[in-house]
Amino acid sequence: MQIGTVKLANNIVFAPLAGISNLPLRLLAKEAGCGLVCSEMVSANGLVYGSKKTAQLMDTVPEEYPLSVQLFGTDPDITASAAQQAVRAGAAIIDINFGCAVKKIVKTGSGVALMRTPDKAEALLKAVRKAVAVPLTIKIRSGWDASGRQALDIAHMAEACGIDALTIHPRSAAQGFRGKSDWSLIGAVKRALKIPVIGNGDIVAAEDALRMLSQTGCDGVMVGRAAIGNPFIFSAILALLDGRKPSSPSLAQHFNVMKRYVRDSVRYIGERQACRMMRSRLGWFVKGLYGSSQFRKSITQVSTRAEALAAIEGYEKMLNSKAFSPEEWRSSERA
Numbered sequence: 001m002q003i004g005t006v007k008l009a010n011n012i013v014f015a016p017l018a019g020i021s022n023l024p025l026r027l028l029a030k031e032a033g034c035g036l037v038c039s040e041m042v043s044a045n046g047l048v049y050g051s052k053k054t055a056q057l058m059d060t061v062p063e064e065y066p067l068s069v070q071l072f073g074t075d076p077d078i079t080a081s082a083a084q085q086a087v088r089a090g091a092a093i094i095d096i097n098f099g100c101a102v103k104k105i106v107k108t109g110s111g112v113a114l115m116r117t118p119d120k121a122e123a124l125l126k127a128v129r130k131a132v133a134v135p136l137t138i139k140i141r142s143g144w145d146a147s148g149r150q151a152l153d154i155a156h157m158a159e160a161c162g163i164d165a166l167t168i169h170p171r172s173a174a175q176g177f178r179g180k181s182d183w184s185l186i187g188a189v190k191r192a193l194k195i196p197v198i199g200n201g202d203i204v205a206a207e208d209a210l211r212m213l214s215q216t217g218c219d220g221v222m223v224g225r226a227a228i229g230n231p232f233i234f235s236a237i238l239a240l241l242d243g244r245k246p247s248s249p250s251l252a253q254h255f256n257v258m259k260r261y262v263r264d265s266v267r268y269i270g271e272r273q274a275c276r277m278m279r280s281r282l283g284w285f286v287k288g289l290y291g292s293s294q295f296r297k298s299i300t301q302v303s304t305r306a307e308a309l310a311a312i313e314g315y316e317k318m319l320n321s322k323a324f325s326p327e328e329w330r331s332s333e334r335a
């Protein structure tokens, strides 16, 4: 898949996830083969007004190229200027958030609120388009209200503004994350546009990605929640696309990913903050595994890299000592 001038290795995308999809987690997705990773949403105002914490959300390294930096904003000039800042920080693609339904974002007129103010949205997209030469994309929902009928209008408007691709998560703002995403709308948007359309929503297993591609005709698929603590979903999707049967990671591969996550988090975020994050985040990787609740308890106080790695190694050793088959260590039933 190609987005504007940026050619991707494949059409599988790791979704922007606020508070979750930081550099260390994106690197795991990338290593598992995913073609495009996205930053979590970054406040255009925060960037322009010089917030260091906001700018850190765009931290990147060459291994994760191409990074799509997602901005949320309302003011055309501020968002355009933030987009320039993001490009200087290494963004290969700029994405504008048209989907966030969190009250404090919507209140400011950004996120999904842009879907009910198409004129403002158009002015914003035109300003950003003019300000940066890198590809520009948007990520939308099905709509603002329960009808979920704004997607096609917004998509047409955005394409006319010169965006290079569009992602749709076909749930309305009113729906939040409830119910099912309406994949038929992904197909409708795909058929209506010339630019690549990326489908998103409810890919929980690798097979779902193929189902979405074939059912909707979309150009690429974006995976969010199912990839949290499970970057292996990307290699599994790629295997299926290649006509191969996906192989589950070995115990060593699984635990190596966790160790890499700890090392990269310490490296890029600093030991103190990274270890505080590890206390809950390592739990993402062991969901459903034999003995996972005991492991979770063992990491609630970790405060150094060495302690975090020792906890992981201890857990790995315990599982190894049981000489389980892969099906057994993946099952919590005996825990």
Ligand SMILES: Cc1cc2nc3c(=O)[nH]c(=O)nc-3n(C[C@H](O)[C@H](O)[C@H](O)COP(=O)(O)O)c2cc1C
Pocket (backbone or CB within 6 Å): 015, 016, 017, 018, 019, 020, 040, 041, 070, 097, 099, 100, 139, 169, 200, 201, 202, 203, 222, 223, 224, 225, 226
């Ligand atoms: C915790 C969380 C944070 C999210 N943060 C963002 C975000 O920053 N920007 C965005 O466009 N979507 C965000 N989303 C929405 C996801 O990118 C995605 O559209 C949604 O989860 C549906 O895909 P999934 O079923 O594969 O998870 C977030 C979702 C969750 C659960």
